[in-house]
Amino acid sequence: METVLFNHSPPLEFKGLSKEEEDSLLGQVEIWRYMTCFTDSVALKAVIELRIADILDRYGKPLSLSQIVENIEDAPSPDASLLQRVLRVMVRRKIFSAQESETGETLFGLTRASKWILRDTKMTLAPMLLLENHPIHLNPAHYISEIIREGTKNGTAFFKCHGHEQFEMTGLDPEYNRLFNEGMVCTARVVSKAVITGYKDGFNQIKSLVDVGGGIGGSLSEIVRAYPHINAINFDLPHVVATAPKFDGITHVGGDMFVSIPSADAIYMKVYQKLINTISS
Numbered sequence: 001m002e003t004v005l006f007n008h009s010p011p012l013e014f015k016g017l018s019k020e021e022e023d024s025l026l027g028q029v030e031i032w033r034y035m036t037c038f039t040d041s042v043a044l045k046a047v048i049e050l051r052i053a054d055i056l057d058r059y060g061k062p063l064s065l066s067q068i069v070e071n072i073e074d075a076p077s078p079d080a081s082l083l084q085r086v087l088r089v090m091v092r093r094k095i096f097s098a099q100e101s102e103t104g105e106t107l108f109g110l111t112r113a114s115k116w117i118l119r120d121t122k123m124t125l126a127p128m129l130l131l132e133n134h135p136i137h138l139n140p141a142h143y144i145s146e147i148i149r150e151g152t153k154n155g156t157a158f159f160k161c162h163g164h165e166q167f168e169m170t171g172l173d174p175e176y177n178r179l180f181n182e183g184m185v186c187t188a189r190v191v192s193k194a195v196i197t198g199y200k201d202g203f204n205q206i207k208s209l210v211d212v213g214g215g216i217g218g219s220l221s222e223i224v225r226a227y228p229h230i231n232a233i234n235f236d237l238p239h240v241v242a243t244a245p246k247f248d249g250i251t252h253v254g255g256d257m258f259v260s261i262p263s264a265d266a267i268y269m270k271v272y273q274k275l276i277n278t279i280s281s
């Protein structure tokens, strides 16, 4: 298998160009860069779906392209050269490392960033990345200019794109509901860790706590594990709590926060700008 070259492109040379021509060329380069910057997130999505970081983690050492390809699950006729191009992007972005073996082969390894895209681990951002890059989640971005022209009086970008608001959509599409909730759980773990260490006195002083818009209980499960004396209520839309796993110390309650919320000693709410805008408008 051929060796992959990972050298950065050499600096551009502008032989015989006027200052104006050089500026014009550099302006073009900048536009091309942003025109195609989605390649980073789609490449990242592909390596998460293919579980490349998990393969490297399982072996505990850098692997060659062919070793990685051999370990990809459900790949009856893998395209190694396309994977090589994707890995090249990921190495440039420091998601993976690349080093040359004694035999001149390129070996790919984990970096501090790739550890956050492991699938089979608790502290990971992989589910959030899969959510952010899912067409249902991403396609509303194509309506930004329309919203700038018209405002949201005829609906949000999400509504214009799908004909439903985001939290109706989670109720209509079980796969999107699952992706959304898992994305929230993985970020809730990261945030909860900081909240739990920083808010010790607060949690010690309360007996009951309600998480409003708590998803499938990701934040509360961490809080209750650290403070088992707390009776917790995870409150969210009925179709969300219907898929929530059972946790000791947590009662899942379905409802609409704009109608009423269960009472408790304290309310926990992870700030979400869009909801705050809705509440205050």
Ligand SMILES: C[S@@+](CC[C@H](N)C(=O)[O-])C[C@H]1O[C@@H](n2cnc3c(N)ncnc32)[C@H](O)[C@@H]1O
Residues within 6 Å of the ligand: 167, 184, 185, 187, 188, 212, 213, 214, 215, 216, 218, 219, 235, 236, 237, 240, 255, 256, 257, 258, 269, 270, 272
């Ligand atoms: C950004 S998510 C946050 C999830 C969770 N708090 C977390 O941090 O992982 C917002 C949550 O609010 C819920 N939600 C939206 N509208 C709601 C409503 N009217 N009543 C109750 N929950 C609602 C959504 O289903 C979703 O789970």
